[in-house]
Amino acid sequence: xxxxxxxxxxxxxxxxxxxxxxxxxxxxxxxxxxxxxxxxxxxxxxxxxxxxxxxxxxxxxxxxxxxxxxxxxxxxxxxxxxxxxxxxxxxxxxxxxxxxxxxxxxxxxxxxxx
Amino acid sequence: xxxxxxxxxxxxxxxxxxxxxxxxxxxxxxxxxxxxxxxxxxxxxxxxxxxxxxxxxxxxxxxxxxxxxxxxxxxxxxxxxxxxxxxxxxxxxxxxxxxxxxxxxxxxxxxxxx
Numbered sequence: 001x002x003x004x005x006x007x008x009x010x011x012x013x014x015x016x017x018x019x020x021x022x023x024x025x026x027x028x029x030x031x032x033x034x035x036x037x038x039x040x041x042x043x044x045x046x047x048x049x050x051x052x053x054x055x056x057x058x059x060x061x062x063x064x065x066x067x068x069x070x071x072x073x074x075x076x077x078x079x080x081x082x083x084x085x086x087x088x089x090x091x092x093x094x095x096x097x098x099x100x101x102x103x104x105x106x107x108x109x110x111x112x113x114x
Numbered sequence: 115x116x117x118x119x120x121x122x123x124x125x126x127x128x129x130x131x132x133x134x135x136x137x138x139x140x141x142x143x144x145x146x147x148x149x150x151x152x153x154x155x156x157x158x159x160x161x162x163x164x165x166x167x168x169x170x171x172x173x174x175x176x177x178x179x180x181x182x183x184x185x186x187x188x189x190x191x192x193x194x195x196x197x198x199x200x201x202x203x204x205x206x207x208x209x210x211x212x213x214x215x216x217x218x219x220x221x222x223x224x225x226x227x228x
Contacts, residue, residue, distance in 0.1 A: 004157070031214050042204065042218040043158075050214060059215075091157055099208050100146055100165040103216060105157035 002026070004106035006092050012112045015084060021077040021109045025094030032075050033103060034067055037089045046090075049075065050097055079111075087113045116141045116207045120219035128227050133177075133192040135222050137205035140186065146208045147188045148216065149179055151201045158204060164188060175199070200226045 005024040013019055025032050034046040045059040049069040060066070064082075069075040079086055089110050093103035121136040139145055146165045150158040162173025169181040179190045188205060202223050206216040 042220040045215045099214050102160045102163055107157045
């Protein structure tokens with residue numbers, strides 16, 4: 001498709017389980033970002049990938065969170081040993097990499113931890 | 115470091131009335147500023163961006179914003195509200211040492227009454 005694609009759109013899991021969230025960026029976009037949106041709050045930056053450079057992981061809230069990106073394609077955000085406070089919408093965005101360029105967002109994955 | 119403050123978590127207007135959503139930013143370097151709109155269960159859609167060209171920026175759906183450096187503001191306006199404008203609006207800043215990372219305001223929910 002033409003836009004950023006995220007899967008699954010919804011995920012319900014039990015506390016303590018691991019989850020993987022997937023993001024397929026727009027073709028040709030070198031930069032990829034993950035954000036977290038908790039209920040009633042703004043978006044929190046999690047991690048940023050730019051080409052083959054080392055990712056900016058400064059927003060990851062704990063070592064239970066990790067992300068990978070293969071080249072300039074798909075990215076996976078993994079949350080290990082999920083906690084209830086991890087419940088949120090996880091949004092992925094991609095851009096052409098220049099910071100003047102807008103980020104294009106996917107529809108997000110709504111994660112609910114029981 | 116950068117920050118964004120959106121004044122008013124909820125704004126309510128009548129259909130046909132002026133829409134004014136306020137955004138103030140803080141940035142240690144010349145900022146790039148963005149307004150995004152989010153409809154329920156969707157990702158963020160870019161409305162407009164300021165990247166140091168014209169200070170009055172026109173976006174989609176009749177929205178515009180004016181960058182005022184002296185006031186560190188980037189307020190979003192629309193002369194006449196439409197029912198379809200009801201959504202949540204986010205102001206964001208990019209720049210400084212956080213290459214590519216957007217810092218978002220807390221969002222403003224716009225309600226439009228018939």
